[in-house]
Amino acid sequence: xxxxxxxxxxxxxxxxxxxxxxxxxxxxxxxxxxxxxxxxxxxxxxxxxxxxxxxxxxxxxxxxxxxxxxxxxxxxxxxxxxxxxxxxxxxxxxxxxxxxxx
Amino acid sequence: xxxxxxxxxxxxxxxxxxxxxxxxxxxxxxxxxxxxxxxxxxxxxxxxxxxxxxxxxxxxxxxxxxxxxxxxxxxxxxxxxxxxxxxxxxxxxxxxxxxxxxxxxxxxxxxxxxxxxxxxxxxxxxxxxxxxxxxxxxxxxxxxxxxxxxxxxxxxxxxxxxxxxxxxxxxxxxxx
Numbered sequence: 001x002x003x004x005x006x007x008x009x010x011x012x013x014x015x016x017x018x019x020x021x022x023x024x025x026x027x028x029x030x031x032x033x034x035x036x037x038x039x040x041x042x043x044x045x046x047x048x049x050x051x052x053x054x055x056x057x058x059x060x061x062x063x064x065x066x067x068x069x070x071x072x073x074x075x076x077x078x079x080x081x082x083x084x085x086x087x088x089x090x091x092x093x094x095x096x097x098x099x100x101x102x
Numbered sequence: 103x104x105x106x107x108x109x110x111x112x113x114x115x116x117x118x119x120x121x122x123x124x125x126x127x128x129x130x131x132x133x134x135x136x137x138x139x140x141x142x143x144x145x146x147x148x149x150x151x152x153x154x155x156x157x158x159x160x161x162x163x164x165x166x167x168x169x170x171x172x173x174x175x176x177x178x179x180x181x182x183x184x185x186x187x188x189x190x191x192x193x194x195x196x197x198x199x200x201x202x203x204x205x206x207x208x209x210x211x212x213x214x215x216x217x218x219x220x221x222x223x224x225x226x227x228x229x230x231x232x233x234x235x236x237x238x239x240x241x242x243x244x245x246x247x248x249x250x251x252x253x254x255x256x257x258x259x260x261x262x263x264x265x266x267x268x269x270x271x272x273x274x275x276x277x278x
Contacts, residue, residue, distance in 0.1 A: 005104065005107060005148070008107065008108075008111065009107075009144070009148065012111045012114065012115070012144070015115055016114060016115070016118055016137075016141075019115070019118045019119060019121075019122050020118070020122070022122055023121070023122035026122075027122070029127070031127050031169070031172070031173065031176075032121075032122075032124070032127070032130065034169070035121055035130060035131070035134055035169070036121070036122060038134070038161075038165065039118055039121065039122075039134070039137070042137075042138065042141060042161065046141055046144070046145075049145055049148060049150050049153055050148060052150070052226070053148040053149050053150060053226070056224050056226070057226075057234075058226050058230045058231045058233075058234040059234060059239075060150075061150055061152065061153045061226060061231045061234075062231060062234050062235050062239050062242070064153050064156075065153070065156065065231075065235065066242055066246055068156060068157075068160050068161065069246045069249065069250055070246070070249060071161070071165065072160065072164065072165060072250070072253070073249050073250050073252070073253025073254075074253070075165050075168060075169070076168065076253050076254065076256075076257040077253055077256045077257050077260065079168060079169065079171075079172040079257070080256070080257040080258075080260040080261035081260055082172060082176070083172065083175060083176070083261055084260055084261065086176050087263075092176065
């Protein structure tokens, strides 16, 4: 029972991470890119907690708390960047951010 | 208890797929909250109640509210007025509502059935996590505090309204 639960937990974390990665790679609205990043971080934390529950140690949960704090810092800076982008380019489309290329 | 894990996993995958493929930002955000709640249920089943509570409070509470504020401040133009009319339509909330209802049913079942976790699984409570956090991982806690401080200062600095950088004679050719 336990073994199934660990394998399935890691499989679920992999699926969620993959969905987030697809979102990051395919979406052009930068808000959706940020949300997909949140999904990926959450999936990584899920993998940590599943592994920690399997070995009955609290280290996995500690790592999840670190990931949580990192996600909070990341989303605050990211939203500030999005606001600044919307102020300067009047859009949230990542396709317009090609000033360096031209 | 295993079947609850599978139901919550399926809800998480469905909600995440709806986030990735969604068109409307607010609707995608609703589905993202449902996804985080289902992951929280999974944490609870795995014997990590402290982290489950943190997931609801910090992820589904604080971070999602931050994104909602950002979407409100962006105010994405013409489409927002049309979305305002669709806001109360049944199509907007029926999907997250059904998924949340299933999660609520699971939660009630888990609370009222005395068996919280699998028999051969141990619950790792907040006390054990706290001892580990401030024992062997205290350096990580300090580094996280510095990271959060840098995040706050960086968000404040980036989010500031920029002053005009160009002279007014040069302003015209710099307008893009």
